[in-house]
Amino acid sequence: MNDYLHKTIPNLKPFSYERHHDSHFINQPWVLVNGISKNKSIYTFKEDNILEISRKDNIIKTSWNFNLQNTFTIETEDGFIKVKAYFKDDDILVLNNLEKKDFALYINTSKYDDELNSIEDIQAFLKDKYRKKVSTVIYDHEFYYIEQAKEYGPFKVEELAEKVNSGEISAYCFVKDVNEYDYSKRMRIEDLIQEL
Structure with missing residues (x-):
């Protein structure tokens, strides 16, 4: 299952508690890319192991836990799932479901001025993000x-x-x-x- 994820999204960095937990993960607004055209969801992982999922005017509170093997257990509508977390960049999070060939992709919008409400918004975000990154890398x-x-x-x-x-x-x-x-x-x- 790991091969599938890394072939689909190459160059992922595994979640590191020391590097990512406080600065990149906790209390950040993570917009779920999967299914955004049907229903926008924003996931916020809180310090007290509360996961808030915001959809329009509705906020669902559930739970999450982190263990020493860098895996998470998240309570969903369908029960508990085990996931492994990766970062594509500091603002792109991937949660890989360890029990099936499935992953969720999230974008942290805290440093982005426009809202992400559709596939087109996500494409514009990624195009802008990587154009800036490529220009910087190429120039240097x-x-x-x-x-x-x-x-x-x-x-x-x-x-x-x-x-x-x-x-x-x-x-x-x-x-x-x-x-x-x-x-x-x-x-x-x-x-x-x-x-x-």
């Missing part, structure tokens, strides 16, 4: 490029853009991050420049 990183079977670099994206503008290299040269081993991602200089 260095890349190698390959031209006529020779590798050059590393260069920052600004330097690569200058080389393209001066005609020194083609915008269609493949690039790789300094931490990557090969060019298998098939990213080109023009892809980097578009994200700036």
Whole structure:
């Protein structure tokens, strides 16, 4: 079941009590992505093991518990379920049901100005979030490029853009991050420049 989750959502970080519990988890408004188009639900995990689920004008109080194996037990309408928690980013939480091939995805909206009420809102949130993240990462990183079977670099994206503008290299040269081993991602200089 774990393989299914990690293939569907790669690069998940396991919940760490020390790192996540107080700062990222407790008393945070977690909007449930699953089923948002039918019924928006906001989950708030309280310190006293109370889980508040807000839906329109209705608040349901239930319980949750955390154990030493980094698993949670959550009381739902269908009984108790055991889940393992992961973070995609500090504001994206995934609860993987340990008893079946199922997971729930949540977004913390406390640092987001607009409300998430639909799939379209979620798509806009994710697009905006990752565009900012990519721009920051690309701007700060260095890349190698390959031209006529020779590798050059590393260069920052600004330097690569200058080389393209001066005609020194083609915008269609493949690039790789300094931490990557090969060019298998098939990213080109023009892809980097578009994200700036």
